[in-house]
Amino acid sequence: MKRLLVFAAIFVLFLLANRFLPQWIDSYYLHLTILSCINIILAVSLNLINGFTGQFSLGHAGFMAVGGYTSAAFTYYLGQKLTSALGFLPIMLTKNLIFLSALFSGGLSAAILGLLVGIPSLRLRGDYLAIVTLGMGEIVRVLILNIDAIGGARGFSGIPAYTNVFWVISLTALTIAVVTSLVNSSHGRAFLSVREDEIAAEAMGINTTYYKVTAFVIGAFFAGMAGCLFGHYLQLLHTNSFTFVKSFEIIIMIIVGGLGSISGSIIAAILLTFLPELLRYLGPIKDWRMVIYSLALILIMLTRPQGLFGSREPNWRRFWPFRKPSPSI
Amino acid sequence: MQEFLQQLVNGISWGAIYALIALGYTMVYGVLQLINFAHGDVFMLGAFFGYFFSRWTKIAQEPTLFGFFATLLFAMVACALVGMIIERAAYKPLRLRPRLTVLITAIGVSLLLENGGQLIFGADPKFFPSLVAETKLYESPTLVISNLPMIILAVSLVLMILLRFIVMNTKIGKAMRAVAFNREAASLMGVNTNNVISFTFALGSALAGAGGILVALTYPKIDPLMGLLPGLKAFVAAVLGGIGNIPGAVLGGMILGVSETMVAGYISSTFRDAIAFALLVVILLVKPTGLLGSRVGEKV
Numbered sequence: 001m002k003r004l005l006v007f008a009a010i011f012v013l014f015l016l017a018n019r020f021l022p023q024w025i026d027s028y029y030l031h032l033t034i035l036s037c038i039n040i041i042l043a044v045s046l047n048l049i050n051g052f053t054g055q056f057s058l059g060h061a062g063f064m065a066v067g068g069y070t071s072a073a074f075t076y077y078l079g080q081k082l083t084s085a086l087g088f089l090p091i092m093l094t095k096n097l098i099f100l101s102a103l104f105s106g107g108l109s110a111a112i113l114g115l116l117v118g119i120p121s122l123r124l125r126g127d128y129l130a131i132v133t134l135g136m137g138e139i140v141r142v143l144i145l146n147i148d149a150i151g152g153a154r155g156f157s158g159i160p161a162y163t164n165v166f167w168v169i170s171l172t173a174l175t176i177a178v179v180t181s182l183v184n185s186s187h188g189r190a191f192l193s194v195r196e197d198e199i200a201a202e203a204m205g206i207n208t209t210y211y212k213v214t215a216f217v218i219g220a221f222f223a224g225m226a227g228c229l230f231g232h233y234l235q236l237l238h239t240n241s242f243t244f245v246k247s248f249e250i251i252i253m254i255i256v257g258g259l260g261s262i263s264g265s266i267i268a269a270i271l272l273t274f275l276p277e278l279l280r281y282l283g284p285i286k287d288w289r290m291v292i293y294s295l296a297l298i299l300i301m302l303t304r305p306q307g308l309f310g311s312r313e314p315n316w317r318r319f320w321p322f323r324k325p326s327p328s329i
Numbered sequence: 330m331q332e333f334l335q336q337l338v339n340g341i342s343w344g345a346i347y348a349l350i351a352l353g354y355t356m357v358y359g360v361l362q363l364i365n366f367a368h369g370d371v372f373m374l375g376a377f378f379g380y381f382f383s384r385w386t387k388i389a390q391e392p393t394l395f396g397f398f399a400t401l402l403f404a405m406v407a408c409a410l411v412g413m414i415i416e417r418a419a420y421k422p423l424r425l426r427p428r429l430t431v432l433i434t435a436i437g438v439s440l441l442l443e444n445g446g447q448l449i450f451g452a453d454p455k456f457f458p459s460l461v462a463e464t465k466l467y468e469s470p471t472l473v474i475s476n477l478p479m480i481i482l483a484v485s486l487v488l489m490i491l492l493r494f495i496v497m498n499t500k501i502g503k504a505m506r507a508v509a510f511n512r513e514a515a516s517l518m519g520v521n522t523n524n525v526i527s528f529t530f531a532l533g534s535a536l537a538g539a540g541g542i543l544v545a546l547t548y549p550k551i552d553p554l555m556g557l558l559p560g561l562k563a564f565v566a567a568v569l570g571g572i573g574n575i576p577g578a579v580l581g582g583m584i585l586g587v588s589e590t591m592v593a594g595y596i597s598s599t600f601r602d603a604i605a606f607a608l609l610v611v612i613l614l615v616k617p618t619g620l621l622g623s624r625v626g627e628k629v
Contacts, residue, residue, distance in 0.1 A: 056429070120610070123617045127364055131568050132613055134561075135606030142603035153599075244561065248436050255433045287448055294440035301437060302422055305430040 010173070018166035034165070034233060036273035037172045038226050043253040043265040044179050045222035050251070051260035052183055053215035054195030055121055056130040060223050061246035062137030063110040065239065067224020068231040069150050071106030072159045075099070075232065079160060099162040103171070103228050110224025111217045113140070118216035122209050134244050141239045155238035156231070163233035171229060175222045180262055182218070191215060195260075256300055258307030268308060331471035336594040337587065342478035342547070344586025345485035349540040350563030351570070351578035352492060353412075353533025359509035359573040360529050362428055366435040367415055369560010370442035371408050371534045375541025376551045377450055378404040380457050389458030397460040401484070404542050405535040412534025413527050421523070446553030454552040457545035481543045488539055489579060492532065496575060505529055509573065562589075562605045569612055571622025580620060584608070 022030055042060060049057045079098055086094045117136050121129050150156045182188055190211045193201035202208050231237045253272050257264030275296070279289035300308075350372055357365045382403045383389040388396035419438050423431045467474040496502040504525045507515040516522045544559070545551050566585045570577025585605055593601040612620065 120614055124613060127358075127362075127572065128568065128613055128617060128619075130364070131565065132610055135565065135609045138606045139603045139610070142600060146597070146599050245557075252433060252436065255429065259429070290444035291441060291448060294437050294444055297437035298419055298434055298441065301430055301434040302419070305423060305426045 011170075014166050014169050014173075017169055018164055021165050030165075032274055032277055034163070034168050036270045037168045038229050038233075039250070039253065039269040039273050040172050040266050041175045041222055041226040041229070042250045043257065043269040044175050044262055045219040045226070046250050047254045047257075047260065047262060047265045048179050048182070048191070049215045049219040051254055051258075051265075052188065052191045052195060053212060055212055055215060056126060057117075057133040057216070057219070058130045058244065058247050058251065059117060059133035059135075059137035059140075060219075060250045061242040061244065062133075062140040063113060063220040063223035064227035064230065064246070065137075065140055065144060065237075065242035066113050066227070067106035067110035067220075068227030068237050068242075069144055069156065070109035070224070071102040071228035072156055072231040072237055073150050074102045074105045075160050075162065076156075076158060095162060099167065099232065102162070102232070103167075103225050106228035107221040107224040110227065111221040114216040114218075114220025115213060117220070118213035121212050121216065134247065137242070137244060137247055141242055144242075145239045151237070153239075155236055157236045159231050159235045159237065161232060161235050163229050168229055168233075171225055175225075176262060176266065178218075178222075183262070187211070187214075192260075252297060254307075256297070256307055258309035261307065261309040261313060263313055264307055264309030331469065332594070335472050335474075336590050338474055338478050340587035340590035341583065342481040342586070343590060344583035345482050346540045346543055346582075347559070347563045347566045347586050348579040348582025349485050349488065349536045349543070350560065351567040351582045352489070352575065353537045354564050354567040355570075355572055355575060355578040356505070356529050356533045358567070359575075360505065360512070360526055361420070361431075363420065363431050363435065364564065365530075365533075366432070366560070366564075367438040367442060368533065368537055369556035369558075369563065370439050370446070371412055371415075371556070372537040372541045372544075372560055372563075373446065373551070373553060373556030374411055374442065375404045375408045375538030376457065376545040376555065377446070377455075377541075377553075378407040378538065379542045379545060380455055380551060382407075383458050383460060388460065392458065392460045392462065394461070400460060401539055401542050404538040408538025408541075409531035409535040412530040412537075415534075416527055416530040421526075443553055443557070450553055452553065454550045457549040457551050459546070459549065461546060477547050481546065484539065484543060488536060492536065493575070495532065501525065501528055558602065565605050565609050568619055569609055571619030574619070574621045577619060577621035 021033075025033070042064065046057065046060045049055050049060075075098060082098050082101075083091075083094055086097065089097070113136075117133055120132055124132055144150065145153055183191065190201070190206050193204065193206055194208050194211050198208050230241075249272070253268045254265050256272065257266070257268030276289055276293050279292055282289060282292075350368065353368050353371075354365060357363055357368070379400045383396065383400045386396075386399070388400060415438055419434050420431055423434060461477065461480060464476050465473055466476055466479065494502075496505060504515070504520045505528070507518065507520055508522050508525045508529075512522055515525075540559075541556075544555075562585060563582065566581035567578045568581070569584060570579070570581030585608065588604055588608060589601055592604040616622075
């Protein structure tokens with residue numbers, strides 16, 4: 001019951017945020033906030049694959065692309081029919097129902113690709129796996145480029161603008177909640193054991209194959225949802241947004257934040273989304289912003305190679321003002 | 330048949346260039362187990378070094394064969410220096426850190442070279458002077474073989490033979506192989522591993538620089554992002570042949586170059602970028618360590 005109340009409170013809070021946030025903050029910062037939320041989803045879900053399970057995947061942009069294009073095709077081609085079929089419902093509800101199913105279709109299609117990519121991960125390790133996942137991402141991109149029904153080389157335009165602050169925040173919260181509780185469950189211990197030592201994990205009776213593929217499927221599912229949010233936010237998808245450079249960006253986020261640290265990923269995703277934009281305010285040397293960005297990346301790696309947070313989670317409860325006094329022994 | 334021959338000639342000359350770049354990847358991987366993502370950008374720098382050198386020395390105005398070789402040599406030496414500087418400044422401090430950290434640093438260096446290049450050289454493409462006048466060696470209605478692919482092939486072959494000589498028959502080459510086999514043991518035997526690693530970077534970067542010049546001969550439009558995709562594909566070539574294996578890199582490069590031009594010629598040029606990766610996935614699924622890579626036993 002208490003839990004239900006908390007959920008209801010969060011739901012109302014997000015709805016309020018959806019209503020008032022666009023008025024309170026500048027549209028440019030709102031844009032950056034939405035993009036950083038999408039990046040948080042991507043970074044946290046990739047952290048499950050790379051940080052917690054120790055499989056080096058470089059193809060996250062591919063999952064995002066599949067999810068984005070599938071969901072966009074769903075709303076673009078089926079949206080009209082579904083709207084008229086569900087005519088008896090209020091239009092707001094119909095719109096959000098369609099978007100919810102689009103999110104699922106995007107997530108599911110990416111998860112299926114994750115399953116397909118997860119299978120080679122059984123045979124390949126380390127750098128070989130990295131390059132195969134990268135290759136899968138590029139193959140996906142070229143295939144999309146050659147399908148004319150979803151825009152091909154022109155890009156897929158005319159996607160309805162369903163993404164709003166509510167969906168973005170809720171999905172970010174959902175991703176963080178699912179990955180956090182997954183990692184802290186007994187499944188999470190299994191993921192960690194695969195990362196730490198695959199042979200020892202197998203010897204302890206852990207089905208490493210199953211956990212590796214699961215990590216890929218779950219990570220891909222959330223990346224696909226992020227792609228859906230991205231497409232329905234920009235209303236335009238182009239394969240140039242999903243090159244391996246995008247995968248590198250996400251990897252950089254989780255490494256800067258610290259592999260295996262969820263709070264690290266979140267903070268790094270926000271930081272690295274805002275950093276290149278904030279550097280625009282440098283005035284005369286603003287042309288140097290991307291150079292400064294890459295130098296900053298190298299310097300972070302040289303001075304703090306384990307990432308900002310290492311693999312630890314900072315004790316956020318310390319800052320929670322309403323905690324119960326710890327029982328004195 | 331004639332068309333096939335035409336594609337084959339183009340494919341082999343592309344393959345030679347991929348092989349040159351892939352050699353740098355594979356050597357660095359051999360000694361450091363590092364995917365040097367900045368390597369493709371060194372290849373870009375090679376083309377730009379050649380561009381500026383040939384303009385400053387007025388070679389561009391009256392191209393001679395000697396001028397071409399001077400440009401090639403200059404680009405190779407300059408790239409070797411850049412490679413050594415990158416290694417010393419960005420990778421050496423991380424020698425004892427997890428490999429992933431070094432990998433991200435390599436991506437950072439790559440971004441730095443691309444963005445720095447856009448700032449310094451300008452983002453608009455430059456046109457590389459035609460240092461070698463194109464002449465047709467053989468001409469029939471369906472088959473034209475010009476001297477450019479032949480020059481590319483000849484230069485890359487000479488460089489590869491030279492590389493093989495250095496790696497197999499010199500003292501430093503022996504040291505390189507020792508470091509690749511086991512770095513710690515090599516350093517215990519009195520091999521100065523830092524110098525050997527620097528030398529490896531210099532050698533690989535020089536080959537990439539030469540690749541940059543050779544590409545610019547046939548595709549004279551050069552820009553700071555030109556190294557991104559060829560660099561990645563050359564890495565794919567290195568993995569295809571078995572990373573860390575020098576003949577493997579050449580084999581992988583050739584396979585990649587030929588299959589890419591065949592796909593572009595017979596199927597569709599839009600699938601050109603996918604074939605490299607499709608080939609990679611298929612080969613790695615059948616042989617997880619690449620064509621010539623040896624299976625490394627797992628240490629328990």
